[in-house]
Amino acid sequence: MTAADRVYQIIRKRILDGQYPPGSYVREAAIGQELELSRTPIREALRRLVSDGWVEAIPHHGAQVVSWTQRDVEEVFELRVLLEPQVARRAASRIDRAQLDKLESLAERMEELCREMGENALEAIAVLNDDYHARLMAAAGSPRLQRLLETIVQVPVSRRSYHHYTQEELAGSMNHHRELLRALDAGDGDWAASVMRAHLLAARAAQLRFAACVKESHPWGRQESRDTS
Missing domain, CATH: 1.20.120.530 (GntR ligand-binding domain-like)
Known part of the structure; x- marks a missing residue:
């Protein structure tokens, strides 16, 4: 498992568990500090999460957990x-x-x-x-x-x-x-x-x-x- 894979799994699990509720933001800096990783694998993981529909990229704000109607x-x-x-x-x-x-x-x-x-x-x-x-x-x-x-x-x-x-x-x-x-x-x-x-x-x-x-x-x-x- 690559570093990006690990970040992807961690963020997805936190969304499932409700640690990142709908409408909240997943902050690159906070994740990087917590996991002691550079921003490169975190950004790769976030791109995958956007592609899979877990989060959406909000210009000038970051990655926001998707809300479902x-x-x-x-x-x-x-x-x-x-x-x-x-x-x-x-x-x-x-x-x-x-x-x-x-x-x-x-x-x-x-x-x-x-x-x-x-x-x-x-x-x-x-x-x-x-x-x-x-x-x-x-x-x-x-x-x-x-x-x-x-x-x-x-x-x-x-x-x-x-x-x-x-x-x-x-x-x-x-x-x-x-x-x-x-x-x-x-x-x-x-x-x-x-x-x-x-x-x-x-x-x-x-x-x-x-x-x-x-x-x-x-x-x-x-x-x-x-x-x-």
Whole structure:
């Protein structure tokens, strides 16, 4: 990994974790001082982040973390519904027992957290959910699909969506994970793709419900969201 790769990964993770919220600026000088790097790899990393849609270059100000509107999120869902069922379909014919066992352990841990619902449970579930989907992507064995989804899907921060779920929506998401495991275990690509599509459509419905609640509570407010599923 080059210095620019390292900076890219660090900044992207901080955007995902909320350390750099929408509208904030990523300062070259601060990053360089913190990581003890020259500005050359930092500028290269920022150019990649602009190209991938994580930040935008504001003249005379620097790199600003992108804000996402509700319309942006809906567009991302449309693309996910096209791409991710194909990931599940491919995984059904390629996944091995070790990969399936790991997905099952992740599903079990998410279910445990749902039952406990202690402090920080939702954030922990979201992190495990990211791992679940990443491992499913790896099982599909398609670098092209992976690159597309990394660019399209992860830019609007996915892990915060669970904070908007009702208990019923959360339980439904866990059930989808379980049914997907059964489809993968059976090697049934059509079934796996159907479950993934239902999973995404349910997540979209939850997001739209949350957005409608925000609009009703603050009809004069700026309607922005960066959450997916």
